[in-house]
Amino acid sequence: MARIDVQDFSEEELEYYSRQIVLQEIGLAGQKRLNExxxxxxxxxxxxxxxxxxxxxxxxxxxxxxxxxxxxxxxxxxxxxxxxxxxxxxxxxxxxxxxxxxxxxxxxxxxxxxxxxxxxxxxxxxxxxxxxxxxxxxxxxxxxxxxxxxxxxxxxxxxxxxxxxxxxxxxxxxxxxxxxxxxxxxxxxxxxxxxxxxxxxxxxxxxxxxxxxxxxxxxxxxxxxxxxxxxxxxxxxxxxxxLAKAESCPVCGSAPRSKPSPIEHQPVQEICGREGRRVFVFSPDDELDMDLTALNSRLEKLGYELLVKARLGSTFVKDPVKGSVLKSGVTILEGVDAKEKAQEIYEQLFEP
Ligand SMILES: [Zn+2]
The missing domain is CATH 3.40.50.720 (NAD(P)-binding Rossmann-like Domain)
Structure with missing residues:
Protein backbone atom coordinates (compact mmCIF):
# COMPACT_ATOMS: atom_id res chain seq x y z
CA MET A 1 0.00 0.00 0.00
CA ALA A 2 1.29 3.45 -0.87
CA ARG A 3 2.63 5.46 2.02
CA ILE A 4 0.10 7.89 3.38
CA ASP A 5 1.31 11.14 4.75
CA VAL A 6 -0.07 14.46 5.83
CA GLN A 7 0.28 15.81 2.30
CA ASP A 8 -2.87 13.88 1.36
CA PHE A 9 -4.87 16.30 3.50
CA SER A 10 -5.30 20.06 3.68
CA GLU A 11 -4.26 21.75 6.90
CA GLU A 12 -7.86 22.38 7.71
CA GLU A 13 -8.75 18.72 7.19
CA LEU A 14 -5.90 17.64 9.44
CA GLU A 15 -7.21 19.88 12.16
CA TYR A 16 -10.83 18.89 11.53
CA TYR A 17 -10.08 15.18 11.92
CA SER A 18 -7.21 15.51 14.42
CA ARG A 19 -9.03 13.85 17.34
CA GLN A 20 -9.71 10.70 15.35
CA ILE A 21 -6.44 10.59 13.40
CA VAL A 22 -4.70 10.09 16.76
CA LEU A 23 -6.89 7.07 17.44
CA GLN A 24 -4.86 3.95 16.88
CA GLU A 25 -7.65 2.25 14.94
CA ILE A 26 -7.99 5.14 12.47
CA GLY A 27 -4.74 7.05 11.98
CA LEU A 28 -3.86 8.78 8.72
CA ALA A 29 -4.36 5.59 6.71
CA GLY A 30 -7.85 5.09 8.12
CA GLN A 31 -8.70 8.74 7.53
CA LYS A 32 -7.66 8.43 3.90
CA ARG A 33 -9.89 5.37 3.52
CA LEU A 34 -12.78 7.27 5.06
CA ASN A 35 -12.20 10.19 2.67
CA GLU A 36 -12.24 7.81 -0.27
CA LEU A 243 -26.28 -15.83 14.12
CA ALA A 244 -25.38 -18.23 11.35
CA LYS A 245 -25.88 -18.10 7.61
CA ALA A 246 -28.84 -20.36 6.82
CA GLU A 247 -28.13 -22.52 3.80
CA SER A 248 -31.90 -22.77 3.34
CA CYS A 249 -32.30 -18.96 3.27
CA PRO A 250 -34.35 -17.94 0.21
CA VAL A 251 -32.10 -14.91 -0.35
CA CYS A 252 -28.51 -16.00 0.36
CA GLY A 253 -28.61 -19.77 1.00
CA SER A 254 -26.85 -22.37 -1.18
CA ALA A 255 -29.90 -24.67 -0.91
CA PRO A 256 -32.83 -22.26 -0.62
CA ARG A 257 -36.02 -23.80 0.78
CA SER A 258 -38.13 -21.56 -1.46
CA LYS A 259 -38.00 -18.51 -3.65
CA PRO A 260 -37.76 -15.19 -1.79
CA SER A 261 -41.26 -13.93 -0.98
CA PRO A 262 -42.09 -11.40 -3.69
CA ILE A 263 -41.90 -7.69 -2.90
CA GLU A 264 -43.97 -5.61 -5.23
CA HIS A 265 -43.80 -1.93 -5.99
CA GLN A 266 -46.56 -0.17 -4.04
CA PRO A 267 -47.80 2.81 -6.04
CA VAL A 268 -49.99 3.92 -3.10
CA GLN A 269 -49.18 3.18 0.50
CA GLU A 270 -50.92 4.18 3.68
CA ILE A 271 -48.31 4.94 6.30
CA CYS A 272 -48.12 5.39 10.03
CA GLY A 273 -50.65 8.17 10.81
CA ARG A 274 -49.73 11.59 12.07
CA GLU A 275 -51.86 12.76 14.99
CA GLY A 276 -54.63 10.38 13.99
CA ARG A 277 -54.86 11.65 10.40
CA ARG A 278 -54.56 9.19 7.53
CA VAL A 279 -51.47 9.56 5.38
CA PHE A 280 -51.03 8.23 1.84
CA VAL A 281 -47.76 8.08 -0.09
CA PHE A 282 -47.78 7.86 -3.87
CA SER A 283 -44.62 6.65 -5.58
CA PRO A 284 -44.56 6.80 -9.38
CA ASP A 285 -43.42 3.65 -11.11
CA ASP A 286 -40.59 5.54 -12.75
CA GLU A 287 -38.73 8.37 -11.15
CA LEU A 288 -39.85 11.77 -12.48
CA ASP A 289 -37.94 15.00 -12.73
CA MET A 290 -40.69 17.43 -11.80
CA ASP A 291 -40.69 21.04 -12.86
CA LEU A 292 -41.51 22.41 -9.41
CA THR A 293 -42.08 25.97 -10.60
CA ALA A 294 -44.84 24.72 -12.88
CA LEU A 295 -46.21 22.52 -10.09
CA ASN A 296 -46.27 25.47 -7.68
CA SER A 297 -48.30 27.64 -10.03
CA ARG A 298 -50.67 24.75 -10.62
CA LEU A 299 -51.09 24.29 -6.87
CA GLU A 300 -51.87 27.97 -6.46
CA LYS A 301 -54.44 27.79 -9.25
CA LEU A 302 -56.06 24.86 -7.45
CA GLY A 303 -56.37 27.02 -4.34
CA TYR A 304 -53.56 25.53 -2.24
CA GLU A 305 -51.45 27.69 0.01
CA LEU A 306 -47.77 26.95 -0.53
CA LEU A 307 -45.99 26.51 2.79
CA VAL A 308 -42.59 25.50 1.42
CA LYS A 309 -41.09 25.96 -2.03
CA ALA A 310 -37.79 24.10 -1.81
CA ARG A 311 -35.37 22.93 -4.49
CA LEU A 312 -36.35 19.26 -4.13
CA GLY A 313 -40.00 19.57 -3.16
CA SER A 314 -43.02 21.68 -2.21
CA THR A 315 -45.39 21.50 0.74
CA PHE A 316 -48.89 22.92 0.56
CA VAL A 317 -52.18 23.07 2.41
CA LYS A 318 -55.90 23.54 1.74
CA ASP A 319 -57.71 22.60 4.90
CA PRO A 320 -58.07 19.75 5.81
CA VAL A 321 -55.65 18.44 3.18
CA LYS A 322 -51.92 18.88 3.56
CA GLY A 323 -49.46 17.56 1.03
CA SER A 324 -45.94 17.48 -0.30
CA VAL A 325 -44.60 16.67 -3.73
CA LEU A 326 -40.93 15.77 -4.16
CA LYS A 327 -38.94 16.41 -7.32
CA SER A 328 -38.95 12.66 -8.03
CA GLY A 329 -42.77 12.70 -8.10
CA VAL A 330 -43.20 11.05 -4.69
CA THR A 331 -46.31 12.63 -3.17
CA ILE A 332 -47.53 12.57 0.43
CA LEU A 333 -51.13 13.49 1.20
CA GLU A 334 -52.63 13.69 4.65
CA GLY A 335 -55.96 14.67 6.09
CA VAL A 336 -57.92 12.72 3.46
CA ASP A 337 -60.45 10.17 4.73
CA ALA A 338 -60.34 7.66 1.93
CA LYS A 339 -57.78 6.26 -0.46
CA GLU A 340 -60.04 7.05 -3.43
CA LYS A 341 -60.18 10.71 -2.43
CA ALA A 342 -56.39 10.82 -2.04
CA GLN A 343 -56.03 9.22 -5.47
CA GLU A 344 -58.32 11.87 -6.95
CA ILE A 345 -56.29 14.74 -5.45
CA TYR A 346 -53.05 13.14 -6.58
CA GLU A 347 -54.26 12.79 -10.15
CA GLN A 348 -55.42 16.39 -10.16
CA LEU A 349 -51.91 17.53 -9.20
CA PHE A 350 -50.32 15.58 -12.04
CA GLU A 351 -52.88 16.22 -14.79
CA PRO A 352 -51.17 17.32 -17.98
ZN1 LIG B 1 -29.82 -15.19 4.12
Missing amino acids: AKVCVVGLGGLGSPISIQLASMGVGHLRIVDRDVVETSNLQRQHLYGMDVIGYPKVEAAANRLRKLNPHIEVEPVPLSLSPKNVERIIGGVDVVVDGLDMMTPRYLLNRACVKLGVPFVFGAVITHIGNVSTIIPGETACLECFQGDVDDDELPTCAIVGVHPSIISVIASIQVSETVRLITGKTPNLANTLLYCDLGDLSFERIK
Missing part, protein backbone atom coordinates in the same frame (compact mmCIF):
# COMPACT_ATOMS: atom_id res chain seq x y z
CA ALA A 37 -15.31 5.87 0.88
CA LYS A 38 -18.82 6.01 -0.56
CA VAL A 39 -21.60 5.25 1.89
CA CYS A 40 -25.35 5.17 1.33
CA VAL A 41 -27.63 5.96 4.28
CA VAL A 42 -31.19 4.90 3.55
CA GLY A 43 -33.79 6.64 5.70
CA LEU A 44 -33.11 10.01 7.35
CA GLY A 45 -35.37 9.72 10.37
CA GLY A 46 -34.45 8.77 13.91
CA LEU A 47 -31.52 6.49 13.02
CA GLY A 48 -30.52 8.20 9.79
CA SER A 49 -30.04 11.57 11.54
CA PRO A 50 -27.24 10.62 13.95
CA ILE A 51 -25.80 8.14 11.43
CA SER A 52 -25.40 10.75 8.70
CA ILE A 53 -24.18 13.45 11.12
CA GLN A 54 -21.43 11.15 12.43
CA LEU A 55 -20.40 9.77 9.04
CA ALA A 56 -20.28 13.28 7.55
CA SER A 57 -18.26 14.73 10.39
CA MET A 58 -15.86 11.79 10.36
CA GLY A 59 -15.10 12.57 6.73
CA VAL A 60 -16.77 9.84 4.69
CA GLY A 61 -15.94 11.37 1.32
CA HIS A 62 -19.19 10.64 -0.47
CA LEU A 63 -22.43 10.34 1.42
CA ARG A 64 -25.53 9.33 -0.53
CA ILE A 65 -28.64 10.04 1.54
CA VAL A 66 -32.01 8.60 0.59
CA ASP A 67 -35.44 9.51 1.95
CA ARG A 68 -38.94 10.18 0.65
CA ASP A 69 -40.31 12.19 3.56
CA VAL A 70 -40.62 15.83 4.62
CA VAL A 71 -39.70 17.26 8.02
CA GLU A 72 -42.49 17.47 10.60
CA THR A 73 -42.65 18.94 14.08
CA SER A 74 -43.02 15.48 15.67
CA ASN A 75 -39.63 14.50 14.16
CA LEU A 76 -37.59 17.09 16.04
CA GLN A 77 -37.60 15.26 19.41
CA ARG A 78 -35.17 12.71 17.95
CA GLN A 79 -34.16 13.72 14.41
CA HIS A 80 -31.48 16.23 15.24
CA LEU A 81 -30.51 16.90 11.65
CA TYR A 82 -33.47 19.27 11.49
CA GLY A 83 -34.81 22.38 13.21
CA MET A 84 -38.08 24.31 13.23
CA ASP A 85 -36.78 26.35 10.28
CA VAL A 86 -37.05 23.39 7.88
CA ILE A 87 -40.51 22.06 8.74
CA GLY A 88 -42.14 20.96 5.46
CA TYR A 89 -38.80 20.67 3.61
CA PRO A 90 -37.81 17.40 1.94
CA LYS A 91 -35.63 15.62 4.50
CA VAL A 92 -32.89 14.93 1.94
CA GLU A 93 -32.63 18.60 1.06
CA ALA A 94 -32.59 19.87 4.66
CA ALA A 95 -30.12 17.12 5.59
CA ALA A 96 -27.79 17.81 2.65
CA ASN A 97 -27.68 21.53 3.51
CA ARG A 98 -26.95 20.80 7.15
CA LEU A 99 -24.30 18.14 6.43
CA ARG A 100 -22.49 20.35 3.89
CA LYS A 101 -22.27 23.08 6.50
CA LEU A 102 -21.06 20.59 9.07
CA ASN A 103 -18.30 19.31 6.80
CA PRO A 104 -17.51 21.16 3.55
CA HIS A 105 -14.74 18.65 2.75
CA ILE A 106 -17.18 15.91 1.70
CA GLU A 107 -19.73 15.37 -1.03
CA VAL A 108 -23.37 14.86 -0.12
CA GLU A 109 -25.77 13.38 -2.67
CA PRO A 110 -29.47 13.77 -1.78
CA VAL A 111 -31.86 11.21 -3.32
CA PRO A 112 -35.58 12.05 -2.80
CA LEU A 113 -36.98 8.59 -3.56
CA SER A 114 -39.02 5.72 -2.15
CA LEU A 115 -37.19 2.41 -2.40
CA SER A 116 -38.78 0.07 -4.91
CA PRO A 117 -37.78 -3.25 -6.48
CA LYS A 118 -37.08 -1.27 -9.65
CA ASN A 119 -34.77 1.40 -8.22
CA VAL A 120 -33.07 -0.23 -5.24
CA GLU A 121 -30.01 -1.56 -7.08
CA ARG A 122 -29.47 1.79 -8.78
CA ILE A 123 -29.85 3.61 -5.46
CA ILE A 124 -27.11 1.60 -3.75
CA GLY A 125 -24.97 1.11 -6.85
CA GLY A 126 -21.26 1.89 -6.46
CA VAL A 127 -21.18 2.34 -2.69
CA ASP A 128 -18.89 0.57 -0.21
CA VAL A 129 -21.40 0.22 2.63
CA VAL A 130 -25.17 0.62 3.00
CA VAL A 131 -26.45 1.78 6.39
CA ASP A 132 -30.02 1.13 7.47
CA GLY A 133 -31.93 4.15 8.77
CA LEU A 134 -35.35 2.75 7.91
CA ASP A 135 -38.40 2.17 10.08
CA MET A 136 -40.11 -0.65 8.15
CA MET A 137 -39.15 -4.21 7.27
CA THR A 138 -40.31 -4.37 3.64
CA PRO A 139 -37.84 -1.76 2.34
CA ARG A 140 -35.15 -3.39 4.52
CA TYR A 141 -35.76 -6.67 2.69
CA LEU A 142 -35.35 -4.83 -0.61
CA LEU A 143 -32.04 -3.40 0.61
CA ASN A 144 -30.89 -6.73 2.01
CA ARG A 145 -31.56 -8.53 -1.27
CA ALA A 146 -29.89 -5.84 -3.35
CA CYS A 147 -26.86 -5.82 -1.01
CA VAL A 148 -26.57 -9.63 -1.17
CA LYS A 149 -26.81 -9.52 -4.97
CA LEU A 150 -24.29 -6.70 -5.40
CA GLY A 151 -22.00 -7.89 -2.60
CA VAL A 152 -22.26 -4.68 -0.56
CA PRO A 153 -22.01 -4.84 3.27
CA PHE A 154 -25.25 -3.79 4.98
CA VAL A 155 -25.36 -2.47 8.55
CA PHE A 156 -28.82 -3.24 9.87
CA GLY A 157 -30.34 -1.27 12.75
CA ALA A 158 -33.85 -1.00 14.20
CA VAL A 159 -35.38 0.73 17.22
CA ILE A 160 -38.74 0.95 18.97
CA THR A 161 -39.66 2.32 22.42
CA HIS A 162 -36.37 1.84 24.39
CA ILE A 163 -35.24 -1.31 22.56
CA GLY A 164 -32.87 -1.67 19.62
CA ASN A 165 -31.23 -4.29 17.40
CA VAL A 166 -28.11 -3.99 15.31
CA SER A 167 -26.08 -6.39 13.14
CA THR A 168 -23.55 -6.26 10.32
CA ILE A 169 -24.29 -8.26 7.20
CA ILE A 170 -21.46 -9.19 4.86
CA PRO A 171 -22.82 -10.89 1.73
CA GLY A 172 -21.52 -14.41 1.25
CA GLU A 173 -19.92 -14.49 4.70
CA THR A 174 -22.52 -13.81 7.35
CA ALA A 175 -26.20 -14.38 7.89
CA CYS A 176 -28.27 -11.97 5.81
CA LEU A 177 -31.30 -10.17 7.25
CA GLU A 178 -33.63 -12.85 5.91
CA CYS A 179 -31.56 -15.65 7.48
CA PHE A 180 -32.57 -14.40 10.91
CA GLN A 181 -35.51 -12.04 10.50
CA GLY A 182 -37.37 -13.02 7.36
CA ASP A 183 -41.10 -12.76 6.65
CA VAL A 184 -41.87 -10.09 9.22
CA ASP A 185 -45.01 -8.26 8.18
CA ASP A 186 -44.93 -4.49 8.71
CA ASP A 187 -48.68 -4.46 9.32
CA GLU A 188 -48.14 -6.57 12.43
CA LEU A 189 -45.34 -4.46 13.89
CA PRO A 190 -45.87 -1.60 16.33
CA THR A 191 -44.91 1.84 14.96
CA CYS A 192 -43.16 4.81 16.58
CA ALA A 193 -46.31 6.91 16.19
CA ILE A 194 -48.25 4.42 18.32
CA VAL A 195 -45.81 3.12 20.95
CA GLY A 196 -43.19 5.86 20.83
CA VAL A 197 -39.40 5.87 20.75
CA HIS A 198 -36.80 7.19 23.18
CA PRO A 199 -34.07 9.32 21.54
CA SER A 200 -31.44 7.62 23.74
CA ILE A 201 -31.85 4.17 22.21
CA ILE A 202 -31.67 5.73 18.74
CA SER A 203 -28.33 7.37 19.55
CA VAL A 204 -26.95 4.11 20.95
CA ILE A 205 -27.94 1.97 17.95
CA ALA A 206 -26.97 4.62 15.39
CA SER A 207 -23.54 5.04 17.01
CA ILE A 208 -22.94 1.30 16.91
CA GLN A 209 -23.96 1.26 13.24
CA VAL A 210 -21.45 4.04 12.57
CA SER A 211 -18.72 2.24 14.50
CA GLU A 212 -19.33 -0.89 12.41
CA THR A 213 -19.37 1.13 9.18
CA VAL A 214 -16.05 2.77 10.05
CA ARG A 215 -14.54 -0.63 10.89
CA LEU A 216 -15.64 -1.96 7.50
CA ILE A 217 -14.19 1.05 5.67
CA THR A 218 -10.89 1.00 7.53
CA GLY A 219 -10.44 -2.73 6.99
CA LYS A 220 -11.08 -3.91 10.57
CA THR A 221 -13.23 -6.93 11.33
CA PRO A 222 -16.72 -5.73 12.27
CA ASN A 223 -17.79 -6.65 15.80
CA LEU A 224 -21.30 -7.62 14.79
CA ALA A 225 -20.67 -9.98 11.87
CA ASN A 226 -22.94 -13.00 12.48
CA THR A 227 -24.04 -11.36 15.72
CA LEU A 228 -27.23 -9.54 16.61
CA LEU A 229 -26.79 -7.07 19.45
CA TYR A 230 -30.04 -6.62 21.35
CA CYS A 231 -30.09 -3.51 23.57
CA ASP A 232 -32.75 -2.60 26.10
CA LEU A 233 -32.32 0.75 27.81
CA GLY A 234 -35.26 -0.13 30.10
CA ASP A 235 -32.89 -2.19 32.26
CA LEU A 236 -29.67 -1.35 30.39
CA SER A 237 -29.17 -4.87 29.12
CA PHE A 238 -27.00 -5.67 26.12
CA GLU A 239 -27.23 -9.18 24.75
CA ARG A 240 -25.18 -10.65 21.91
CA ILE A 241 -27.08 -13.27 19.95
CA LYS A 242 -25.04 -15.54 17.67
